Amino acid sequence: MAILVTGGAGYIGSHTCVALLEAGYRVIIADNLCRGSAKAIKRIECITGKKPAFYCLDVTDAAAVDGLFAANKIDSVLHFAGFKAVGESVAKPLLYYYNNVVGTMVLAGACQKYGVQHFVYSSSATVYGPNKVPFREDMLLLPAANPYGETKAISERILTDAAKANKGWSVVLLRYFNPLGAHESGLLGEDPAGVPSNLMPYITQVAAGKRERLYIFGGDYNTPDGTGVRDYIHVMDLAAGHVRALEKTKSSPGVHIYNLGSGVGYSVLELVRTFEQVTGIAIPYEITGRRPGDIDICYADPGKAYRELGWKAGKTLAEMCRDAWRWQQANPEGYATAE
Numbered sequence: 001m002a003i004l005v006t007g008g009a010g011y012i013g014s015h016t017c018v019a020l021l022e023a024g025y026r027v028i029i030a031d032n033l034c035r036g037s038a039k040a041i042k043r044i045e046c047i048t049g050k051k052p053a054f055y056c057l058d059v060t061d062a063a064a065v066d067g068l069f070a071a072n073k074i075d076s077v078l079h080f081a082g083f084k085a086v087g088e089s090v091a092k093p094l095l096y097y098y099n100n101v102v103g104t105m106v107l108a109g110a111c112q113k114y115g116v117q118h119f120v121y122s123s124s125a126t127v128y129g130p131n132k133v134p135f136r137e138d139m140l141l142l143p144a145a146n147p148y149g150e151t152k153a154i155s156e157r158i159l160t161d162a163a164k165a166n167k168g169w170s171v172v173l174l175r176y177f178n179p180l181g182a183h184e185s186g187l188l189g190e191d192p193a194g195v196p197s198n199l200m201p202y203i204t205q206v207a208a209g210k211r212e213r214l215y216i217f218g219g220d221y222n223t224p225d226g227t228g229v230r231d232y233i234h235v236m237d238l239a240a241g242h243v244r245a246l247e248k249t250k251s252s253p254g255v256h257i258y259n260l261g262s263g264v265g266y267s268v269l270e271l272v273r274t275f276e277q278v279t280g281i282a283i284p285y286e287i288t289g290r291r292p293g294d295i296d297i298c299y300a301d302p303g304k305a306y307r308e309l310g311w312k313a314g315k316t317l318a319e320m321c322r323d324a325w326r327w328q329q330a331n332p333e334g335y336a337t338a339e
């Protein structure tokens with residue numbers, strides 16, 4: 001029996017494949033490689049000494065997904081495949097709704113047809129919208145400020161209803177906070193195309209001299225130093241959370257929602273200072289206007305994941321900075337860097 005990992009060549013998916021293979025699971029990756037990289041799959045093998053099976057397919061392609069399910073004995077699905085750039089989702093909402101929502105529906109449909117009962121979904125803290133921190137799983141979700149967030153909330157609802165209608169299904173919805181860092185080998189990491197929209201890849205590119213300075217979006221938030229506060233979590237902690245979530249699906253039918261965050265909020269300036277301390281490199285920055293759709297503070301109440309999954313984030317902000325920087329130095333052009 002195998003675990004199907006959609007988006008396994010992407011940032012969080014690839015790190016989770018390492019954790020799954022190290023935990024002894026057999027892994028099948030499905031990825032269309034439009035944002036992920038084939039090199040990431042090779043490196044998963046390099047790290048673990050185990051070769052995941054790989055299908056180059058788009059999860060919105062129902063016939064291709066059906067073929068995959070027909071040809072393999074799949075025990076569980078971990079669904080990462082999706083677009084995740086907030087700004088792009090505002091510019092291209094139809095692309096986002098189609099890719100993220102249809103992909104979820106096609107996979108859930110295949111699970112129903114082939115009797116696959118275990119499903120772990122990559123959701124996001126963005127579904128909380130401007131709720132009061134710390135965010136708790138039982139809060140009423142507020143509309144997200146962008147189509148990307150809506151695709152996550154809609155996918156959560158689709159999977160929740162599908163789990164109610166299919167006896168024996170177990171669905172775990174994981175709401176990620178802000179993943180940072182990289183595998184400590186420096187072989188896997190975040191590889192954004194073009195100008196990074198997320199904070200850490202932007203900082204590492206400034207440190208590497210690829211960009212002149214960091215633009216900090218807003219210095220007038222209602223936070224201790226005026227810059228936005230987020231709950232940063234090491235991507236390998238996040239990966240470990242998926243292994244726990246998968247175990248949960250084996251023992252508990254129904255729908256289970258967990259925040260995967262540290263429970264601690266750091267400001268943009270605190271992250272910049274930590275990066276500077278860890279690497280010894282100064283990060284020039286300029287405080288500019290707020291980015292549309294950003295909230296001031298976002299951090300998790302991670303207690304439920306600890307109580308029910310026995311999981312909590314263990315790695316520090318300094319470790320996230322160290323590992324992100326190691327990845328950037330070893331792979332100045334991401335996976336496009338020549339061997």
Ligand code: UFG
Nearest residue numbers: 084124125126177178197198199202215216217228268294
């Ligand atoms: N920021 C900057 N400059 C940059 C990039 C970001 O100042 O160049 C700031 C943002 O304003 C924010 C913080 O850094 O205060 C973090 O921004 P990111 O873009 O790294 O992350 P977000 O919190 O905006 O969003 C991330 C993911 C989303 C997810 C969300 C959940 O990108 O997919 O976390 O909290 F939904």
